[in-house]
Amino acid sequence: MEQEMRIEKDSLGEVQVPVKALYGAQTQRSRMNFQITGRTMHPMMIRSIGLVKKASALCNNRCGFIDDERLGFILQACDEVIEGKLNEWFVTDCIQGGAGTSFNMNANEVIANRAAQLAGKPIGVYDYIHPNDHINFGQSTNDVFPTSARLACLSLVDGLLKELEELQKSLNRKGQEFDDVIKMGRTHLQDAVPIRLGQEFHAYGTSLGRDIKRIKLAFHDLQAVNMGATAVGTGMNADEQYKKIIVPTLSELSGYKLTSAKDLVDGTRNCDTLVWASGALKTFAVNLSKMCNDLRLMASGPKAGLAEIKLPERQPGSSIMPGKVNPVIAEVCNQVCFNVFGNDLAITKAAEAGQLELNVFEPVLFKNLFESIEILANGCRTLRNNAIDGIKANRENCLFFVERSVAPITAFAPHIGYANASRIAKQALIENRTLREILLESGLITEHDLEIIMNVHEMTKPGIPGRKKLAKKKEKQTA
Numbered sequence: 001m002e003q004e005m006r007i008e009k010d011s012l013g014e015v016q017v018p019v020k021a022l023y024g025a026q027t028q029r030s031r032m033n034f035q036i037t038g039r040t041m042h043p044m045m046i047r048s049i050g051l052v053k054k055a056s057a058l059c060n061n062r063c064g065f066i067d068d069e070r071l072g073f074i075l076q077a078c079d080e081v082i083e084g085k086l087n088e089w090f091v092t093d094c095i096q097g098g099a100g101t102s103f104n105m106n107a108n109e110v111i112a113n114r115a116a117q118l119a120g121k122p123i124g125v126y127d128y129i130h131p132n133d134h135i136n137f138g139q140s141t142n143d144v145f146p147t148s149a150r151l152a153c154l155s156l157v158d159g160l161l162k163e164l165e166e167l168q169k170s171l172n173r174k175g176q177e178f179d180d181v182i183k184m185g186r187t188h189l190q191d192a193v194p195i196r197l198g199q200e201f202h203a204y205g206t207s208l209g210r211d212i213k214r215i216k217l218a219f220h221d222l223q224a225v226n227m228g229a230t231a232v233g234t235g236m237n238a239d240e241q242y243k244k245i246i247v248p249t250l251s252e253l254s255g256y257k258l259t260s261a262k263d264l265v266d267g268t269r270n271c272d273t274l275v276w277a278s279g280a281l282k283t284f285a286v287n288l289s290k291m292c293n294d295l296r297l298m299a300s301g302p303k304a305g306l307a308e309i310k311l312p313e314r315q316p317g318s319s320i321m322p323g324k325v326n327p328v329i330a331e332v333c334n335q336v337c338f339n340v341f342g343n344d345l346a347i348t349k350a351a352e353a354g355q356l357e358l359n360v361f362e363p364v365l366f367k368n369l370f371e372s373i374e375i376l377a378n379g380c381r382t383l384r385n386n387a388i389d390g391i392k393a394n395r396e397n398c399l400f401f402v403e404r405s406v407a408p409i410t411a412f413a414p415h416i417g418y419a420n421a422s423r424i425a426k427q428a429l430i431e432n433r434t435l436r437e438i439l440l441e442s443g444l445i446t447e448h449d450l451e452i453i454m455n456v457h458e459m460t461k462p463g464i465p466g467r468k469k470l471a472k473k474k475e476k477q478t479a
Contacts, residue, residue: 006124017124022089022117024109024124024131030102034093041103042370046090048151048254049107050081052144052227053135055250056242060137063239070115070129077114086110094367099360100145107144108135138238138246140230142268142358147225147250149366153277154256156373157219161212163380164284168208170388175202182456183308183398184405191407194459197308197393204291211284218273218280224259225250226267232357233265271351271359274369281372282344288379289337292330295387299327308398312390329387336379343368402456409435411453411465416444 005016008025015025054075061071080086089110092102108131113123115135121128129135136144179198184191227250228243230236235243251258261267301307317326346368350361359365402408406425413421424438431438436454439445445453453466 008124022086022110022113022123023091023106024113024126026102026105026131027092027109030092030096030098030106034096034102036093036095037367039094040090040092041094042152042367043084043087044152044155045103045148045366045370046087046107047082047084048155049103049144049148050078050111051151051253052148052250053107053111054078054082055227055246055253056137056139056144057135059242059246059249060134060239062245063138063241065137065239065242066134070119070134073115073118074111074129074134076118077111080114081107081111086114095364097360099141099358100363101141103363104136104139104141104144105131108132111135138230138242139227140237142231143226143229146268146362147227149362149369150222150225151250151254151256152366153222153369153373154219154254156370156377157215160373160377160380161215163377163384164208164212164215167380167384167388168205168212170384171201171205171208174388174391175199175205178393180457181393181395181398182402182460184401184407191401191405193407193410194402194456196457196460197398199460200294207287207291208284211280211287214280214283215277218277221273222277223256224261224267224273226261226264228260229264229268231268233263233268235264265357269354269357269359271354271362271365274365275348275351278344278347278369278372281340281369281376285337285340285372285376288376288383289334292333292337292383295330295391296327299330306397306401307394308401310392310394311387314386327387329383333379333383336375339375340372343372406435408454408456408459411459412439412445414464415449415453415466415470416442420444 004019006019008015008017008028010025010029012029015028017024017028021028057066057071057074057078060066061068066074077086090103090106092106096102112126112129112131112135115129116123116125119128175198177198178201179196181197182194183197183200185193185195225247226233227246228235228238230238247258247260295309295311298306298308299311302310311327311330313325314328315325317324317328347365350365350368351359353359353361406428409421409425409428412424416424420442424435424442424444427433428435428438436450439450440447449466449470452469455465458465
């Protein structure tokens with residue numbers, strides 16, 4: 001059954017629009033032109049443009065450009081956009097040509113038509129409330145779109161930061177729980193010196209703390225918006241009084257302490273703050289992926305690997321190998337991070353490719369930035385709930401590797417010399433014997449002193465193992 005259509009006109013001519021649609025001619029053209037991802041704009045972006053249009057309507061009313069009667073209907077329509085009630089009518093693809101003009105006009109048309117409905121007027125006529133002359137008055141896509149997107153980023157990153165803080169708490173709790181678990185530290189994937197498992201998890205939490213600070217700092221810059229800049233930053237067609245009150249009004253509505261960009265021409269043409277924000281997300285993704293690599297390596301086995309930790313079993317791991325369980329939560333977080341790395345490259349290229357007074361590639365830039373924020377938040381929550389909180393230490397295996405390794409010989413080097421320590425380590429490996437046996441055979445150290453130095457827990461603390469106790473012993477002998 002064919003859909004009933006209405007005829008609308010724009011500057012290019014007549015356009016058929018679904019008769020019940022709250023969008024209009026320019027949105028319909030966008031639907032035909034940009035069938036790219038099959039995904040519409042992020043719901044938070046739709047909410048944010050509702051806030052921008054509401055703030056603009058209030059300011060235009062105060063400046064005398066919209067009368068009180070029309071304002072009432074426009075505000076009601078904007079509130080419905082903000083509440084998500086009109087999302088079905090925001091149909092433009094999230095990647096579109098025109099620097100976001102299609103999305104801005106989508107909002108203008110939806111709000112104008114919904115306001116007309118509320119006023120008892122027919123939709124698609126625009127003689128009472130017009131998408132351009134009322135909803136978009138004093139604005140341009142070039143200040144509306146990036147401002148709306150920055151608001152969406154600020155809202156989304158709030159959720160990410162909450163997840164990061166919860167993940168950091170979980171890592172720090174594991175750091176305390178595993179503080180007495182001695183294991184082998186490894187560098188170059190080779191035995192190094194003993195370390196406590198708790199120290200490793202505390203280090204993960206510490207790096208996460210830096211990421212939280214970086215992300216907060218980078219996204220703080222997105223609070224500077226270019227509303228009032230209109231097309232190229234000069235503010236043409238934006239009333240002077242409107243320019244003074246639009247950002248404070250939007251701040252009040254959004255709850256964010258927005259500021260006007262110091263240089264509106266710069267704020268309209270450059271996207272470096274967005275590249276920095278993406279860079280902070282990428283840096284976190286690097287740390288997160290590295291941590292997941294560590295977790296998978298420490299959990300390898302369970303019989304033929306390290307098996308120093310036990311990850312929660314979440315699902316059968318193979319369609320052919322019975323009993324196999326894979327570290328799927330760490331794996332999915334790795335993939336989230338890979339996705340963020342790719343998004344950051346797309347964001348970098350989009351920001352760099354802008355020319356002159358406007359970056360026309362903001363749609364793909366923000367699409368990827370929204371995705372990075374969102375999937376990192378989801379990834380952190382998944383990792384915390386399904387892996388970190390349930391990790392258990394395999395204490396026996398950790399201690400086994402320490403006792404089996406010749407790496408503790410490092411603790412003896414300050415007492416017997418590096419050359420002697422190196423010779424004894426090599427002999428222990430060649431003859432497959434313990435350090436203890438060869439150290440005692442060497443005559444370089446007494447059994448009593450060996451026991452003092454061989455305290456592996458002391459090896460995980462600053463200082464020279466056994467030095468203080470041996471010094472006290474010497475003092476007593478001298479006395």
